[in-house]
Amino acid sequence: MFSRAYKATVTLPPVIWVTVFLLTPYALMFCYSFWSVSATQTIVHSWSFDNYAQLLRVEVYWQTLLRSMWIAARVTIFSLLLGYPLAYFLSFHARNKKDLLYQMVIIPLWVSYLVRAYAWKTILGSDGVLNTLLQYVHLTSHPLEFLLYSPFAVVLTLTHIYTPFAFLPIYAALEHIPRNLVEASHDLGATPGQTFWRVIFPLSIPGVVAGATFAFVLSLGDFLAPLLLGGPSGIMISNVVVSLFGAAYNWPLGAAISFCMLLLVVGLLFFSERLEKKWSFS
Amino acid sequence: MAKQFGRNVVLRNISLEVAEGEFLTILGESGSGKTTLLRIIAGFESASGGELWMGEERLDLLPPYRRRVNTVFQHYALFPHLTVEQNVAYGLRVAKRPEAEITSRVAEALEKVKMSSYARSKPAKISGGQQQRIALARALVNRPRLLLLDEPLSALDANLRRQMQVELKSLQREVGISFIFVTHDQEEAMVMSDRIALLRSGELEQVATPREIYGRPATAYAAQFIGHTNLLKGDVLGGTVRCGPLAWAAQLPDGPALFSLRPENIRLAAGASAASGTVRVRGKVLTQAFHGATELIRVDCGDGLVLVVRTSGSGGALNDVELEFSSANAVLVRESPERV
Numbered sequence: 001m002f003s004r005a006y007k008a009t010v011t012l013p014p015v016i017w018v019t020v021f022l023l024t025p026y027a028l029m030f031c032y033s034f035w036s037v038s039a040t041q042t043i044v045h046s047w048s049f050d051n052y053a054q055l056l057r058v059e060v061y062w063q064t065l066l067r068s069m070w071i072a073a074r075v076t077i078f079s080l081l082l083g084y085p086l087a088y089f090l091s092f093h094a095r096n097k098k099d100l101l102y103q104m105v106i107i108p109l110w111v112s113y114l115v116r117a118y119a120w121k122t123i124l125g126s127d128g129v130l131n132t133l134l135q136y137v138h139l140t141s142h143p144l145e146f147l148l149y150s151p152f153a154v155v156l157t158l159t160h161i162y163t164p165f166a167f168l169p170i171y172a173a174l175e176h177i178p179r180n181l182v183e184a185s186h187d188l189g190a191t192p193g194q195t196f197w198r199v200i201f202p203l204s205i206p207g208v209v210a211g212a213t214f215a216f217v218l219s220l221g222d223f224l225a226p227l228l229l230g231g232p233s234g235i236m237i238s239n240v241v242v243s244l245f246g247a248a249y250n251w252p253l254g255a256a257i258s259f260c261m262l263l264l265v266v267g268l269l270f271f272s273e274r275l276e277k278k279w280s281f282s
Numbered sequence: 283m284a285k286q287f288g289r290n291v292v293l294r295n296i297s298l299e300v301a302e303g304e305f306l307t308i309l310g311e312s313g314s315g316k317t318t319l320l321r322i323i324a325g326f327e328s329a330s331g332g333e334l335w336m337g338e339e340r341l342d343l344l345p346p347y348r349r350r351v352n353t354v355f356q357h358y359a360l361f362p363h364l365t366v367e368q369n370v371a372y373g374l375r376v377a378k379r380p381e382a383e384i385t386s387r388v389a390e391a392l393e394k395v396k397m398s399s400y401a402r403s404k405p406a407k408i409s410g411g412q413q414q415r416i417a418l419a420r421a422l423v424n425r426p427r428l429l430l431l432d433e434p435l436s437a438l439d440a441n442l443r444r445q446m447q448v449e450l451k452s453l454q455r456e457v458g459i460s461f462i463f464v465t466h467d468q469e470e471a472m473v474m475s476d477r478i479a480l481l482r483s484g485e486l487e488q489v490a491t492p493r494e495i496y497g498r499p500a501t502a503y504a505a506q507f508i509g510h511t512n513l514l515k516g517d518v519l520g521g522t523v524r525c526g527p528l529a530w531a532a533q534l535p536d537g538p539a540l541f542s543l544r545p546e547n548i549r550l551a552a553g554a555s556a557a558s559g560t561v562r563v564r565g566k567v568l569t570q571a572f573h574g575a576t577e578l579i580r581v582d583c584g585d586g587l588v589l590v591v592r593t594s595g596s597g598g599a600l601n602d603v604e605l606e607f608s609s610a611n612a613v614l615v616r617e618s619p620e621r622v
Binding site (some may be wrong): 114163174178180181183184185186187188189191194198203279281 | 324325326338345347348351352353357360361362363372374376377404406411420421434541597
């Protein structure tokens with residue numbers, strides 16, 4: 001149907017793009033993860049599993065990884081708790097305000113990540129908006145320290161930033177539910193609550209899984225929010241990687257951590273894809 | 283059972299009663315408001331005026347899930363994430379019936395629609411006709427007092443459709459539940475219904491049995507929509523109707539009148555002279571369309587009058603013919619004014 005030349009023209013650019021910008025760097029990173037750094041700060045191209053062994057041996061690395069996963073898990077849960085009701089309301093009850101509300105969910109995505117992160121800094125800081133307000137109404141007598149530079153601040157900011165990512169696939173899934181199924185459920189005697197749990201929620205699960213995956217994967221790899229708002233207790237694994245590639249000048253160890261995270265994320269995507277398939281029926 | 287509606291725009295002055303165990307068809311073209319009427323009865327839409335009663339119970343104030351009315355949807359609306367069995371059990375589950383009762387009633391309902399062997403299939407894995415039966419079983423298992431069917435056969439091919447018409451009708455007799463069946467297919471309506479309610483642009487044109495609505499159409503629209511007919515515009519003067527070359531006696535007041543004359547009530551004239559009460563007219567055959575058992579002939583009788591005649595179709599090519607019909611078969615109908 002299409003000529004070979006046409007097929008080649010269409011296929012080649014993405015293949016080149018993926019090879020140059022994705023596969024090659026990953027392959028390089030994979031190689032680096034087996035090399036080491038000499039005392040004179042040069043990369044030694046000798047192959048060993050030392051970096052991976054170090055990851056398991058040194059407590060701070062895998063503890064930071066676990067903490068990152070725990071932060072990402074909380075962000076995921078809160079994003080779903082916020083995103084699902086929002087998506088449900090928009091899809092089923094917003095009627096003619098639907099488009100307007102939808103835009104209002106999307107618009108924050110146009111605002112720079114940094115601006116949003118700094119905004120939270122202004123709100124949560126010890127002389128920030130929240131603390132000033134709390135003291136003004138005499139709920140507290142001195143600034144609450146745990147608000148900023150804590151895992152709490154990181155979870156809060158990341159939830160704010162990634163809720164739209166959880167919202168979108170859920171909204172899409174809800175929009176795809178044929179409305180006559182909802183009518184059929186009511187017709188068969190199911191109350192609105194029963195209809196939600198027996199029909200609407202099960203049919204929205206692919207969206208929930210996709211949304212959860214977005215929120216978890218994106219927040220797991222985040223390094224700006226913990227950098228700006230995390231403080232020492234809110235450090236995440238990406239900050240470790242950044243410092244290993246930067247000041248610490250240990251690219252091989254950084255590459256090993258990156259590769260472990262890559263494996264983790266790919267495994268997760270694979271798992272969530274299977275889950276989505278299992279729950280889609282169209 | 284009594285129902286009354288008044289709904290601006292889509293439906294006007296609808297008043298309809300359905301008897302216990304009756305098969306009533308709401309027949310109308312698309313856009314006539316028939317689906318809206320059904321959705322009001324089911325409770326998916328509310329009427330802007332009027333009341334809806336089932337026995338002693340006022341329905342229109344209840345939400346759809348409190349009405350003892352079930353619906354078979356046009357595209358079946360089976361739950362894709364549930365098996366056939368779970369779909370049928372849905373109504374009983376949400377009503378929190380005991381599990382043993384659910385099992386036996388679901389099995390019985392599946393038996394009734396001959397779908398027992400598909401109990402564990404997902405709806406996507408079965409054919410349209412089978413989905414249709416499941417939709418029916420899912421509604422009937424709840425033993426509603428009234429079953430609503432929204433063009434349930436429209437998605438099936440012609441053969442399966444005829445088969446389902448017969449099955450549906452016999453199932454309805456068996457369970458004895460009142461059916462309100464919505465369709466745009468007049469043949470389907472004729473075959474299945476106890477009574478037909480003909481809806482046109484949101485108003486009821488005629489409510490009658492299929493025989494009555496065919497033999498004695500009340501309006502020109504009813505006569506034309508159900509079967510073929512010849513509409514004769516006549517003038518009555520002193521007990522005689524004149525319509526082009528035709529004339530017959532009728533006890534009607536003077537003035538213009540409209541008559542419906544079915545093609546099968548016109549014959550090719552035989553014998554020397556007309557019997558009393560029959561009208562004869564000569565004409566030239568314009569076209570002949572062979573339909574197998576019958577043949578439709580269009581005959582120009584002069585004076586701008588063209589009659590369509592249904593004959594047994596064994597005559598071969600025709601040219602000049604003499605037609606006759608009994609004046610009793612020319613049924614007086616009301617004009618159907620244009621509505622928007």
